[in-house]
Amino acid sequence: DTAVSQTPKYLVTQMGNDKSIKCEQNLGHDTMYWYKQDSKKFLKIMFSYNNKELIINETVPNRFSPKSPDKAHLNLHINSLELGDSAVYFCASWGSLSGNTIYFGEGSWLTVV
Amino acid sequence: GEDVEQSLFLSVREGDSSVINCTYTDSSSTYLYWYKQEPGAGLQLLTYIFSNMDMKQDQRLTVLLNKKDKHLSLRIADTQTGDSAIYFCAESMHDYKLSFGAGTTVTVRA
Numbered sequence: 402d403t404a405v406s407q408t409p410k411y412l413v414t415q416m417g418n419d420k421s422i423k424c425e426q427n428l429g430h431d432t433m434y435w436y437k438q439d440s441k442k443f444l445k446i447m448f449s450y451n452n453k454e455l456i457i458n459e460t461v462p463n464r465f466s467p468k469s470p471d472k473a474h475l476n477l478h479i480n481s482l483e484l485g486d487s488a489v490y491f492c493a494s495w496g497s498l499s500g501n502t503i504y505f506g507e508g509s510w511l512t513v514v
Numbered sequence: 515g516e517d518v519e520q521s522l523f524l525s526v527r528e529g530d531s532s533v534i535n536c537t538y539t540d541s542s543s544t545y546l547y548w549y550k551q552e553p554g555a556g557l558q559l560l561t562y563i564f565s566n567m568d569m570k571q572d573q574r575l576t577v578l579l580n581k582k583d584k585h586l587s588l589r590i591a592d593t594q595t596g597d598s599a600i601y602f603c604a605e606s607m608h609d610y611k612l613s614f615g616a617g618t619t620v621t622v623r624a
Contacts, residue, residue, distance in 0.1 A: 432610065434611075436612075441616070442551075442600055442616065442617045443614070443616055443617075444557075444602065444604075444612075444614040444617075445614070446611055446612065446613075449611060457611055491556065491557060493612075495610045501545050501562055501564070501606075501610075502559060502562070503547075503559070503606075503610060503612060504559075505549075505556055505557040505559075506556060507555070507556040508555075508556045508557075
């Protein structure tokens with residue numbers, strides 16, 4: 402069983418579209434994150450949720466809206482996609498039972514054309 | 515990120531040891547991590563060290579932490595072709611938000 406799973410793994414879409422990336426963790430963790438990896442491989446946190454509450458919201462355009470229907474899910478919705486949104490988006494989770502380990506999903510490769 | 519710095523490239527001969535270096539700025543870091551990313555793949559946690567430790571060894575991996583100089587290193591013994599990847603150093607504070615370095619691309623040559 403995959404601990405942190407993201408869908409879709411690959412997504413190619415046109416500028417201006419709205420798309421969502423879904424994330425689910427089966428670890429019973431309370432905290433989930435979204436990270437963005439740009440074309441230069443640089444990783445930066447976007448959001449963090451703890452028990453469905455937003456606790457970290459870095460400087461991200463408001464076209465990006467995370468949604469956490471329950472603590473096992475953290476979805477990322479992106480409106481009006483732009484070329485610069487092309488990146489790899491990683492979901493991650495952490496819980497006190499996992500000690501100091503933050504588990505990452507396999508990534509979602511988004512290409513905006 | 516600007517808080518965590520790494521050299522960008524490292525080339526090493528198969529069988530030799532690799533040493534990847536990282537510096538960080540936040541003295542309140544609680545844990546420091548090393549992640550490995552192979553081409554087209556996700557992030558694999560290799561190891562981590564608590565900020566009050568100096569060294570941690572795990573099979574071919576040795577992590578050294580110099581808290582005074584805010585310097586972290588990862589040594590890979592007997593480097594193999596499968597070790598070719600990007601290696602990320604990351605620090606976390608109490609909220610477990612990770613700040614990553616830019617990654618060191620390690621190329622293992624025969």
